[in-house]
Amino acid sequence: MSLKKSFVLALSNILYDKMRSILTMLGIIIGVAAVIILVSLMNGMAKMMTDSFAEMGLTTITISTTNRGGSRTIDEEEIYAFRDEHPDLISGVSPTTTISGTVKYQTNSVTTSATGVSEEYATMKSLELQDGRFLQYQEIADYKKVCVIGSYIENELFGFGSALGESIKINGNSYRVVGVLKETEESKSGSADDVIYIPYTTAVRVSRSGTISSYTLTAPNQEIVTTATDALEAMLLEKLGDSDYFRVTNLLSLLDVATEMLDMMQILLVCIAGISLLVGGIGIMNIMLVSVTERTREIGIRKSLGAKGRDIMSQFVIEAGTVSGVGGIFGILLGSVLAIVLGNLLGLTATPSIGAVLLSFSVSVGIGVLFGYLPAKNAAKLNPIEALRHD
């Protein structure tokens, strides 16, 4: 019997009792849809994460030290010296000292934080200016009270006016605005537009601690980040004596950890979805067993007309495979639509991957064939005389 004809017969069988076929397929439909939705959403999440990490700069390395009364900190000269010794590992250095507080212009005020950085910071973070310029070396050396602000701060304090050249007050001290950054994230609070950069020397002077507790560095490229991190750790361990007093982190290793976690979560979720596929398969087996009993007479007729055991067997296996395959197609369609809808709701780009579609389709057909096998074997074994007598 040709495969094509078996298919056509199996399909007409599905159409003959639509209600039952749909109920049989339901388990597979739900299982496949769940796999598609989960895989798509996880892919969307992974993509979003990678994108935002890339935006933050994957070559960035951060050093933070625990301040213990001055003796346990490291001053900027030592970090600059390290860069001069290892230009291949470190390309940019900026001390970072954050002061939080209220920023005022006339009657407008906003609560935010200002970061003390070096003149290299703009290049390291690829900051782009809309107006004016970034901080300059001389201003840093001279403890100047100047600042560069993000578009959110400009909007909040100046409305539609220009901030350039104006003076704003940070915790009571006046700073002259020398530059305004280009808008990157729709000027929302807490975004990359909600920033104020001032010379780090000024920041250290106005902050209570009087020391620099963290540094932002950049490696020349992504490949070197891990090596540079290791070298920095070794240097700091030598200077500070104990690894408890400092922490060197880079986004790349954070990304690795996050990706690993995401992968594990994906495996877990797909396993759960897999269980519903399994239950769907058992549903198919159940219905096929009933179907074999119901169609005993049909099997008897077919055998009397010359069908061999293997003909009956392949008929039932193909039927089960077709039922679950059709269920799989429905599941893929349903899953894809839901994934896109859910993705939009969550703000992810969750498009089902070809791989997930192919995999879940072949798994569903496989499950049908696997779970159709036992009932089919029962059908093939039937004695034609008894089968013909059955009603």
Added chain:
Amino acid sequence: MTPLIEFKDIYKIYQMGDSAVHAIDGISMQVYSGEFLAIVGPSGSGKSTCMNIIGCLDVPTKGSYFLDGKDVSHMNDNELAEIRNKKLGFIFQQYNLIPKLTVQQNVELPLLYAGLSEKEQAARAMESLERVGLADKAKNLPSQLSGGQQQRVSIARALAGNPSIILADEPTGALDSKTGKDVLDFLKKLHQEGNTIVLITHDNTIAAQAERVIRVADGKVVYDGIADIRKFAPIAHAGDTEVEQ
């Protein structure tokens, strides 16, 4: 000339607990190509078992069955299926059409299992339906046809594979007398065209339509001869209750 059907001392014994039931208790017979034979007997006489063995649906416990010169009494299930497909055409009391399949698909079934191409299956099924005058119903489902029409479809199915023997098991049992007569007339016509027909029935008047009658009782042949109603009737009626019904 080799007989088409040859039973050599055939037994079919069923073990029922401690006792052995001899459904067929030593039957020998020969049927030649072109014969129209009726096997008649009341229920429990062994005629159904006889039919099952002739139809290669079952194998004898003892003895040999030669079909067209070939010993089929020790064949396995697959070989028997092949023989049924190539040599036999069944007509059943309950028509035994598959309700989900169209008339044409039903008639195509034996051809499908014979491994014919789809084009050939369709052509031969239509040809066969033409012979029983139901070509116009090819796309209908069996349930859309009358009983007599369904039986004609099953005859078309039996003929489609061009078998050596047409085996009819109570073909008129589910039909009213007029439609039953039409079916019998059609079988006679097939016989005149040279087909070998074995008719299984409990009804003597139907058996009398055949050209030769084998009467079985208690698993044995008690009469084997021409279907002459004068010779045949007294034996037929002896102890036969079903005739009265």
